[in-house]
Amino acid sequence: MPEEYRHLPLVGKCCSIDEVLIKDAHGNTICASSNDSSTYFSPLFSDFNRTGALVPGDEYKTFTALVGNPCNRRYMLQPEESDDEYYLLVNGSIFAPRLDHVPIMLMPGKNYCMETVPELGLRAFVCFQDVPPPTTDARVIIYACGLLISVPFLILTIVAYTITPRLRDVHGKALCLYCGCLALAFTTLAITQLASGQLSPQACVSIAFVIQFSFVACFFWLNVMCIETWALVHHHVNQRSYRRIQPKTLFFYYSIWAWGFPAGLILISMLMDLSPTIPMTYVKPAFGSESCWFKSDAEALPYFYVPVGILLLGNMILFIITAIKISRYQQVLALRRLARNHHSDREDQRLFRRLKRVFIVCLILFFLMGLNWMMELISWGVGGDPFDWTAFDLVNALQGVLVFGLFVLRRPIRDFVWHRIQKIRGINTTELNVGSMDLALLPVINGDIPERSYNS
Known part of the structure; x- marks a missing residue:
């Protein structure tokens, strides 16, 4: 552009x-x-004053026009609509604060041109942005495949607990709902x-709401299982009955807690977003x-x-309190056994070892579910790439396999499930003579679990 025209207002003309x-x-x-x-x-040129406010x-009378069509595909702005609001600045740029998928500042000869249209007047034409074909990172593909591998194992866990009456207690129902929410979250996230x-x-926005609700509900049902574990240790250590509330009533209260808050959160999100x-x-x-998903x-x-x-x-906090209580009670058991060495003390110690295994399994599940999200928060806080934590992402994606191993393949759970499968197939077997499964992996009995026996 000649030097004598540089001080004049500039506009792109089609x-x-x-x-x-x-x-x-x-x-x-x-x-x-x-x-x-x-x-x-004759376009209208706007400018910013010293305070940063846009001048009308x-x-x-005199301006410079950069003549030419900058692109083959373009669309016309409708300034009557608020989303198409724009301002032509004296430097030739168009300030478009509400346009999606285009730069907020449109450059003449590159992003836009203006022209008169009979019966419509002066209009601005914006170029469609060239969107490169989407490329999927190999890590994203591996992560999505891990999610899809987990889903069948989560469904198998739900089936195992559903078909086995002994496992359909409060803890078992909470585990099934946890696995169901996680399977839904993993499926939609993989998509x-x-x-x-x-x-x-x-569809993208709808799936985002589903992912948000299912993941938040997952954490609430995990919290239910943590509360159950704490209650188990608390009541056992204090020599009280494990549960005084009826199971149906207790599960009803848990359901209000685990479904109510995620539902409220998703309603607030929908209101704010839509x-x-x-x-x-x-x-x-x-x-x-x-x-x-979220914008950022x-x-x-x-x-x-x-x-x-x-x-x-x-x-x-629940796990720390529970760990402290377990440690103190273990010391009490050791001193009691040294002082008396009664049969009941040995049985109590054997039972308490199983109690600790329940605590450890729930602790593992807590870290599996929570560690990945904590790593993402840390990565965001330090300004890193969340995918730098690939190992944690992969472990989180394969969580369904680990849940199936912890809650189905371990004894005595697998014995109960196998007995139920054999019964469904019409094969008579002798069921294990153990107590209620209110303690999930730990039947509360005073004695060892007898070996399986089958009568075909």
């Missing part, structure tokens, strides 16, 4: 001087000469990892803006990380 945009006989947009004075090309547009480019915006009356100054989830960790913080973090902190 057609040559004295030409306007019209439709030809085939419906194509072309440039054509016009002698109509009403189609005179003004007409300049977004592998096929997010093929999903419509509406309601046009909520000001943009509030933190919104912004589902679907960049992916089928900053948006995920109030709607996901904070409630999950509070639950993880509560679970950690």
Whole structure:
């Protein structure tokens, strides 16, 4: 551009001087000469004052036009609609604060051009952005495959506990709901990892809400199992009955806790994300803006990380209290055995060893579920890439396999399940003579578990 024109306002013009945009006989947009004075090309230029406020547009008698069509595919802005609001600045840029999928500042000769359209007046035409074909990182594919591998094992865990009456206690039902929520979360998350480019915006937003609800519900049911473990140790150590509330009533209270809060959270998220009356100054989830999840960790913080973090902190406090109580009670048992060495003391010690195994298994599940999210928070806090924690992601993705091994393949659970399968197949077997499975992996009995015997 010649030096004498550099101080003049600049604008991108689609057609040559004295030409306007019209439709030809085939419906194509072309440039054509016009002698109509009403189609005179005279844009309004805006500017920013010293305070940063946008100054209303003004007409300049002399300006510089950068003539030419910058792209083959473009669309016309409708300034009557609030989302198409734009301002032509004196440096030639268009400031478009509300346009999606385009730069907030449109450059002349690159992103836009303006032209007069008969009966419509002066209009701005914005180029469609060239979107590169989506490429999937190998780590994302491995992670998604791990999620899909976990889902059948989670379903098998649910089936094992559903078909076995002995396992359908409060702890077993909580475990089934935990596995169900996790299977739903893993399935939808794998879909977004592998096929997010093929999903419509509406489907993407809907899946994001499903992922948020199912993961948060997972953590609440995990919290239920942590509370049950703490209650088990607390009542056993204090020589009280394990549960005074009826199982159905207790499970009803747990259900209100584990379903109510996630439902409330998802309703708040939907209101904040979908309601046009909520000001943009509030933190919104912004589902679907960049992916089928929150726009960034900053948006995920109030709607996901904070409630999950509070639950993880509560679970950690419960485990610390339980560990302290177990340690102290173990010392009491050791002193009692040295002082008396009664048969009841030995049985109590054997029972308490099983009690510790229940605690350890739930502790492992807590770390499996919580460690990956804590690593993501740490990564976000230090400004790193969450995928740098590949090992933690892979362990988290294969959580279904680990849950199946911990809660189905261990004895005596597998004995109960196998007995039930044999009974369904019509084979008569002798069921293990153990007590209630209220303690999940630990039947509360005073004696060893007898060996299996089968009568075909």
